[in-house]
Amino acid sequence: MPSPQDILTDLYQLIETFAEQGQELDEETELVTDLKLDSVKVMNLMLQIEDHFDISIPLNVLPEIRTIKDLAAQIEELTRVAE
Amino acid sequence: MSLFDKFKPLAERRAALAELEANPFNVVIERILSPTEAVVNGRHTILAGTNNYLGLTFDxxxxxxxxxxxxxxxxxxxxxxxxxxxxxxxxxxxxxxxxxxxxxxxxxxxxxxxxxxxxxxxxxxxxxxxxxxxxxxxxxxxxxxxxxxxxxxxxxxxxxxxxxxxxxxxxxxxxxxxxxxxxxxxxxxxxxxxxxxxxxxxxxxxxxxxxxxxxxxxxxxxxxxxxxxxxxxxxxxxxxxxxxxxxxxxxxxxxxxxxxxxxxxxxxxxxxxxxxxxxxxxxxxxxxxxxxEGDELRSRLWENVHRLYEGLQSLGLALGPEPSPVVAAILEESIERALALWNRLLQRGVYVNLMLPPATPGGHCLLRCSISAAHSYQQIDVIVEAFAGLEIAAA
Missing domain, CATH: 3.40.640.10 (Type I PLP-dependent aspartate aminotransferase-like (Major domain))
Structure with missing residues (x-):
């Protein structure tokens, strides 16, 4: 199971490809408002995250995910359950 | 503040569409003539976007x-x-x-x-x-x-x-x-x-x-x-x-x-x-x-499907992966241009469905036809001719 810091590091790398060039990312960065990701981009990002961490992120939890920190917390929970 | 504030972006998008001669999301069938024909904007129109696969609405x-x-x-x-x-x-x-x-x-x-x-x-x-x-x-x-x-x-x-x-x-x-x-x-x-x-x-x-x-x-x-x-x-x-x-x-x-x-x-x-x-x-x-008991209807439907699919394919259009009663032309065009193309089809007397992102696969605009057993070969040919000359950039 990856550590919370490992999850965040990997997440920054994955999200970078969806963000505008040079955009600063931190735990409080909001996926929709700050990164301006539309629903299609959010879904594509989720698919990449799922492949990377070998998890499935239920659609039910998406409304609770606003920031990168929220996303990392969900990934941590899902990878813990998968252990 | 109003309960309606959140609908403003939607209202603005619809207002922009309303400026077009015909709005793809507000088509009025002024008179329905048969499973495959209607009067739209005062014009006799072939319906190629109604999902009426066996054409039974007027049976x-x-x-x-x-x-x-x-x-x-x-x-x-x-x-x-x-x-x-x-x-x-x-x-x-x-x-x-x-x-x-x-x-x-x-x-x-x-x-x-x-x-x-x-x-x-x-x-x-x-x-x-x-x-x-x-x-x-x-x-x-x-x-x-x-x-x-x-x-x-x-x-x-x-x-x-x-x-x-x-x-x-x-x-x-x-x-x-x-x-x-x-x-x-x-x-x-x-x-x-x-x-x-x-x-x-x-x-x-x-x-x-x-x-x-x-x-x-x-x-x-x-x-x-x-x-x-x-x-x-x-x-x-x-x-x-x-x-x-x-x-x-x-x-x-x-x-x-x-x-x-x-x-x-x-x-x-x-x-x-x-x-x-x-x-x-x-x-x-x-x-x-x-x-x-619809063997014959299904055969007619599939003959029409192949005629349209092959006809649009011969125009160099990118289509869905296989012939089926839904035949979609996949566009590499902006939404504005897709709207204009859809409108030109309607002006040529052919109604199809315009599908826009984010509802579409791959974020492409689609000109989506659905075929009926009730379409005649002649109508299929008119649909193909209407697509010809549109100068569509295929995805």
Whole structure:
């Protein structure tokens, strides 16, 4: 199971490809408002995250995910359950 | 601050569309002439976007059956199936669907949307999982939101991705309902149902197939994709609609599980909706009978499908991956240009559906045609000619 810091590091790398060039990312960065990701981009990002961490992120939890920190917390929970 | 503030962006987008000569989301059929023709904007128009696959909306037998029911049973039931809204004809139609699918039970709903809403929001409970193809219809997504199951998507038509997700679920795979469609409504592509059914068997999961666009279209008897690929015994639930090949309004669910009957009075969309009017039930019963004897209609439909698919292909257009009654031209164009192209087709007397992102696969705009057995070769050729010379940038 990856550590919370490992999850965040990997997440920054994955999200970078969806963000505008040079955009600063931190735990409080909001996926929709700050990164301006539309629903299609959010879904594509989720698919990449799922492949990377070998998890499935239920659609039910998406409304609770606003920031990168929220996303990392969900990934941590899902990878813990998968252990 | 107003409750309506959040609708301003939508209103602005609609206002921009209203400036066009014709708005693709506000088309008025001024006069319907036949299953394939209407008057739109004062112009005689060929309808190539109505999902009227067998062209039964003007079938004289269906009309006569509806007229008789209207005269003898009135305009509406004014009640739920659970109260005063079950007439003998509703039960007869359910028996006819059960016979058609060789199933112990069938449930009829007032719309196809309601069939998905009722079944999916009820059958999968809080401890269960719904694993749906990413390109499933909005009614399936809405049903998932209404229900309490965990909802996971798999990549469209990707059996490998489906299997990967079932593996991740471990023991919960046996409480997972896989949801796919026979023919997908945007590009007209078929689900890889043999592979999906084999995976479902391997993991002990459950399988629901929405045959909305494939009923009456695929399979020797017209039962849909599951019949066509020989996996009906592995499909737990079939859902479908009356508003495409059956030419009316309504929906159904059949299952080889007799327990489906136990679900009937647990489904809130079913309990709290008025049942279909007698005339709708009567025309649907008649259309189902025609569909069951519909070899000739299906042959004509598929001849038309190939004629249109090959015609548009010869223009160099990018189309869905295989010929089916949904033939979509995939555009590499902006939304503004797609709107203009759609409008030019209408000016040339051809109505098709314009599909825009984010509702479309790959974020492409689509000019989506649906073909009917009632189209003549001449009409198909007019549709192809209307596309010719549009200078479409194909995706």
């Amino acid at each position: 004289s037998r269906c009309i006569e059956a509806a007229q008789t029911a209207l005269r003898e049973e009135g305009t509406g039931t004014t009640g739920s199936r659970m109260a005063n809204g079950t007439y003998a004809a509703h039960l007869a139609l359910e028996q006819e669907f059960a016979d058609f699918f060789d199933s112990p039970t069938a449930i009829v709903f007032s719309t196809g949307y309601m069939a998905n809403l009722g079944i999916l929001s009820t059958i999968a409970g809080p401890d269960d999982v719904i694993l749906l193809d990413a390109d499933c219809h909005a009614s399936i997504y809405d049903a998932c939101r209404m229900g309490s199951a965990e909802v996971i998507r798999f990549r469209h038509n990707d059996a490998g991705d489906l299997e990967k997700r079932l593996r991740r679920l471990g023991e919960r795979a046996s409480k997972t309902l896989i949801v796919v469609e026979g023919i997908y409504s945007m590009l007209g592509d078929l689900a890889p149902l043999e592979e999906i059914a084999a995976i479902k068997q391997r993991y002990g999961s459950w399988l629901l197939v929405d045959e909305a666009h494939s009923l009456g279209v695929l399979g020797q008897q017209g039962r849909g994709l599951a019949e066509a690929v020989g996996v009906e015994d592995q499909v737990d639930f079939v859902v479908g609609t009356f508003s495409k090949s059956l030419g009316s309004i309504g929906g159904f669910c059949v299952s080889h599980w007799p327990e489906l009957e136990q679900v009937r009075y647990a489904m809130r969309p079913y309990i709290f909706s008025a049942s279909s009017s007698p005339s709708l039930i009567a025309s649907t019963r008649c259309a189902l009978e025609i569909l069951r």
